[in-house]
Amino acid sequence: MTTMRISGISSGLDVDSIVKQLMTAQRVPLDKLNQQKQVLQWQRDNYREINSKLVDFRNNKLMKFNTSVQMNTQSSTVSGDTAALKAEATADANGIEMNIKVLRLAKPATQTSSGATMVNTTLNTRITSSSTLSELNAINTGTSPDSDGNFKITINGNSIKIPATSTISDALTQINKTDAAKVTAKFDEATGKLVISSKEYSTGGKVVLDTTPAASDTFEQLFGSSMTKTDYQTAQVQVNGGSTIDYASNSFKLNGVSLTLLAPTTTSAKVTTTTDSSKAVETIKAFVTAYNDLLSTLTTKNTEERYKDYTPLTDEQKKEMSDSDVENWETKAKSGLLKNDDILKSTISSMRSIITSKLGDLSAAGITTGQYYENGKLYIDEDKLKAALEANPQQVTGIFQGSKGLYSSMSDKVYESIQSLASRAGTSKYSSDVTAAFNSESVMGKSLTDYTKRISDLQDKLDDMETAYYKKFTAMETAMANYSSQSSSLTSMLS
Structure with a gap:
């Protein structure tokens, strides 16, 4: 319900100004609550940006890098009767040359x-x-x-x-x-x-x-x-002039080469497998770039300067400042909100620890860390990496791939951080979208809900207080108006 307010007509007082000054002091606790809530929201936004990078690194990079095709150093070509079959070398291809004659294709019932x-x-x-x-x-x-x-x-x-x-x-x-x-x-x-x-x-x-x-x-x-x-029949092939071999289907693996039979032939198809490290080199380079970028972001956020004197501005403070001043102020107010954050510190430590545990093997393959002040940044000697892949491809790819490889180990540790962020900030475990909604049941989500309620309750109290002030001044104005009226009547009677 709207309360009618009477300004100082009889008293000559600037009632609105007086009430505003009285309420300014009373609003200090409300301003502090709003500032605390704003800091928490900014901190949560920072967490979401970090989470986006972690999810992208794990889901779109590490998982992709860990597939066999990304690190395959073997390449197969088919010559001779190329209509007979298709061949694709896997990482464990042994390089044996095969002359394959397709005697018949497998057929289902x-x-x-x-x-x-x-x-x-x-x-x-x-x-x-x-x-x-x-x-x-x-x-x-x-x-x-x-x-x-x-x-x-x-x-x-x-x-x-x-x-x-x-x-x-x-x-x-x-x-x-x-x-x-x-x-x-x-x-x-x-x-x-x-x-x-x-x-x-x-x-x-x-x-x-x-x-x-x-x-x-x-x-x-x-x-x-x-x-x-x-009835069903098996596929039959003859390899390198040997005896007939039966296979259950038209796709099978032989000597580390995935073969797909296309048609029966009277002549042989020749399958040759050679080492080609280019794909593996590009994948490892992509990993190093992604790792360095993520590590740099985490380190920067975890060491960013915190300006404690720059608290979030109130609406009244913003009115007295230019847009550029507000922007500069808020840049400093938002700085360092994740300084020395435990989740970030743990993530950085885990990532670097995984690299350290394999540093001997990595160094032999041309991958080393920089100076101490570079905070674990990786460098690649591409020529040395190519030479290592050419000499012993399975040993090098084993550093990165497999259940105990670098990609899987780092993926597991990064996911632990993603889970921690989800629990604390309510960020998504699966989406790298920086606009993704927060889970309100997270620790920070519940805190923000509590802030919202406390702010609402305090605002109601201040509204009631302001109304009470105006009622008092209204009563004073009414009393002074009545006094003035009585005085005028008395003066009129005596004159």
Whole structure:
């Protein structure tokens, strides 16, 4: 409710100015609370910026660097009959040259229909994958949907009902999405044949259709009166003129090279593997750059000067300053909020400790730390690194990769810091977005909620106090007005 306030008409006093001066002293505790809350918000924003860099370093860099392709020092090429296969060297390729003849490809177990009638002579149209089952049914005898308008098929014990209004393409999608059936269904528009293949390339891979008793609403009968079964077969290759080798599928690993068979051939494909350190060098350089950048940011924030005399400005103080003065003041007020912060100190210590634990191996590979005043910055001797990778690639990559490698160890320690920040500041464990929302249930989130409540409660008290002051001055003004009126009346009576 708004209270009517009367200024000093009778008293001649500047009531608003007097009340403002009285309230200035009373507002000091409120200003302090607002300043404390602002410092906490700035500190939390700083934590979010640090967290963003930690999450990015771990999720977008360390995890990527730790994949085998990023540190692979081996490269395979195929010559001769290049249509026979594809080859990709893995990190453990042993460099043995292979002449491979593909005798046959692995094939899954299949069931193939005899073929549907594809042309509607009445309408002069041809069936395609976009045609509905009803359209296919109209030109193929002996089939019809059940009373609910569905066709059905049972594959490997899994019954699937398909509406007659579905297109052939949609029907196949429905079958293929039935994971328990473990099959892939395809339709050949040229022959009208339905081909159902096992997803498993093994003796256990099967395509069993329930065809007893035969029914007119059986889905597969739309595509022909019979189904032909083909059993699974292994792939067969001959390597370097040796005996025939069977493989369960068309993709397998041999001598550290991932091979994918493409077609049977009468001549050999030659697979040659050589050492190529360029990819690994680029990955290690990228790691060193990312590590140095993060370490520099953490160190700067943890040692930044704190200007304790520069507290957050109140609204009244800002009114008396220029925009540039306010900006300069707040720059110093925000400085050093994470100075000697325990989470940052622990993160810096952990990162540097991991490097120190592998410093001997790193140094042998051309990676060293700078002077003591450079706070653990890494340097690379690229020529020495290349030479080490060429001489013993697995030993060098082992420094960085694997469960005990530098990438995994540092990823684990960085995640511990991310968890600590999430608990304290409510930052995200997974997003590097600097605008990501905070968790209000964190330690700082709860503190800020408490500040908000205390500020609101104190503001209500000050509002009541200000109203009380105005009421007193209003009462005084009213009394003085009445006195003045009585005095005027008395004077009038005596004159």
